[in-house]
Amino acid sequence: MRAVIETTHGDPERAAQVAAALVPDNTEEMATTVxxxxxxxxxxxxxxxxxxxxxxxxxxxxxxxxxxxKTQS
Incomplete structure (x- = not known):
């Protein structure tokens, strides 16, 4: 089974911040890119x-x- 989730954020810097917050919770079966x-x-x-x-x-x-x-922007 596979799911691909794409989300769009205000600008590239914010997207990178969101990804950085998510990556620590990734398991071996997950891959996050920006x-x-x-x-x-x-x-x-x-x-x-x-x-x-x-x-x-x-x-x-x-x-x-x-x-x-958003609150940091």
């Missing part, structure tokens, strides 16, 4: 349930990271 204003994370899991749980956690973490970078 391209301009876009953060892209690929998640691979053996099961649908595992993928669902990981995506759910990731989305919450991404929302928090995005909010925190």
């Amino acid at each position: 391209d301009g204003r876009t953060v892209r994370t690929e998640i691979d899991r053996e099961s649908t349930g595992g993928l669902h749980a990981t995506v759910d956690d990731y989305v919450v973490n991404c929302a928090v990271a995005d909010r925190l970078t």
